[in-house]
Amino acid sequence: MGYGSNLLRERFLYYILGGQFPLGGSKAQKCSDSSLPTGDRTCIIHHALYFARSASHWKNGGVAFILPDEDESSHTYGRMWKITEEQFLHIRVQEGRTWYDKKIPLGQDENGIPIWTITSTSTLKPNKPSDNYLKTIVAGLKETYHLDNQGIIKYLMNIPGIENNFTEDKLASLCQ
Numbered sequence: 001m002g003y004g005s006n007l008l009r010e011r012f013l014y015y016i017l018g019g020q021f022p023l024g025g026s027k028a029q030k031c032s033d034s035s036l037p038t039g040d041r042t043c044i045i046h047h048a049l050y051f052a053r054s055a056s057h058w059k060n061g062g063v064a065f066i067l068p069d070e071d072e073s074s075h076t077y078g079r080m081w082k083i084t085e086e087q088f089l090h091i092r093v094q095e096g097r098t099w100y101d102k103k104i105p106l107g108q109d110e111n112g113i114p115i116w117t118i119t120s121t122s123t124l125k126p127n128k129p130s131d132n133y134l135k136t137i138v139a140g141l142k143e144t145y146h147l148d149n150q151g152i153i154k155y156l157m158n159i160p161g162i163e164n165n166f167t168e169d170k171l172a173s174l175c176q
Helices: 009-017 085-095 131-145 149-156 168-174
Strands: 039-045 049-055 061-066 076-082 102-108 114-119
Touching: 009 085, 009 131, 061 114, 061 131, 076 131, 085 114, 131 149, 131 168, 149 168
Parallel strands: none
Antiparallel strands: 039 076, 049 061, 102 114
16 A cells, blocks of 8 residues: 555556656666556555655655554545555565554455555654655645645645645645
8 A cells, every 4th residue: 555655656666667756766676576556546544644754865855654553533545556465575675664664454455455554663753745755746646536736735734744844835836
C-alpha cells in the first residue's frame, strides 16, 4: 500500500523499473522482477499522515509517514499496488529500512492477499515537505482520487509538516 509520493503511478514505477524521478527522490535501482503491478486501487488507511525527517533527495524536506497506531477517525489516501512479495521487499529497502522500519498489516484484499504498508516505529518530529514532493503528491491525488484543487487543499492543510508552513494560496499554486 503506497501513500504520499507513491500515490503517483509514474513515481511508484521507478522503484520497479529503476531510474530517477524528474521531480526528486533518490535514484532507484531496478527490481530483479521488473514486471508491472497487475492491479491497483484506492484504499483509505486509518492512520494519521504527517511529514517528517529531512530527505536530501527532496531538497531536505520532510517525507510522508503515517502514525504507527490505527486511528479510525483518521484517513490517509492510499493506493494499493498489486505487486509481488519480492517487489515489496525491494521497495522497502529502497525507501530506507531505517526510516521505514515498521511493517503494518492492513488486512486482505478480496482474494485473501495480505495488504501491507510501511512507516516509522517512532513518531517523528514534523518537517516541512519540499514543493516538488508536494507536487508529486498532488499529482497522485488527482490521478488516483480525482480530487480537485480545493479537495486537495482541504486534505493537506492541517497535516503536521504542512500546517503552519504553507498557506492555502501556496498549496493552491502547487496544485496547478
